[in-house]
Amino acid sequence: MTIAIIDYGAGNLRSVARALEAAGASDIRIGDDPDMVASADRLVLPGQGAFKQCMGGLRARPGLIQAMTEAVHSRGRPFLGVCVGLQLLASRGLEHGETEGLGWIGGDCAPLPQAPGVRIPHMGWNEVRVLSDHPILADLAPARHLYFAHSFALFPADPAHILAETVHGIAFPVAAGRDNIVGVQFHPEKSQAIGLALLSAFLNWAP
Secondary structure (H helix, E strand, O other): OEEEEEOOOOOOHHHHHHHHHHHOOOEEEEEOOHHHHHHOOEEEEOOOOOHHHHHHHHHOOOOHHHHHHHHHHHOOOOEEEEOHHHHOOOOEEOOOOOEEOOOOOOEEEEEOOOOOOOOOOEEEEEEEEEOOOOHHHHHHOOEEEEEEEEOEEEEEOOHHHEEEEEEEOEEEEEEEEEOOEEEEOOOHHHOHHHHHHHHHHHHHOOO
16 A cells, blocks of 8 residues: 655655554655656645645646545545645635635635634644544544644634544634545644554545
8 A cells, every 4th residue: 555645845754754654554655746646545745834835835846736636536545634734625725815725625724713811823732622433533532632733724614524623712623524535733743642543544544
């Protein structure tokens, strides 16, 4: 089983690869080659930084978005977005202006809600409350602590696409998904044993 970690110049790729290896993956390929991405058995899209910059990085690589679309939508391959990799699934991002996203999960990537006494960016360990019976979140239910580092989040237009939430001042979504697509705002690769359990579940997920 080949795992494609998509390299578009914005992500801690080696850290994600090491975590996937620890979770049981053996054939991990990092890159932006469209043929490699289109033929992979599973796709992982990490991300760090701003929505606009990351979306620009994807678009700047010829054929990459088309290859992702072929693998995920035409061939039904399981897809995992991590941090900004989740946010890019939105219809649009509102960071540094308005930027069109992949649109795979309708909604906006918008700033975290402000609340008195709550620091933004949201960094550190926070309890995640699972709202769905999604297989890759099974080891998180009903609630586990995972590691976050972000100032924006994906707010799906359809509440049915919200899989988990956390509270940082107020509640907001931290996992979203539909069909063979899932994304998480927290960092499984930085979340110790529970993060590895999530990655292992992704490797065994058969949507």
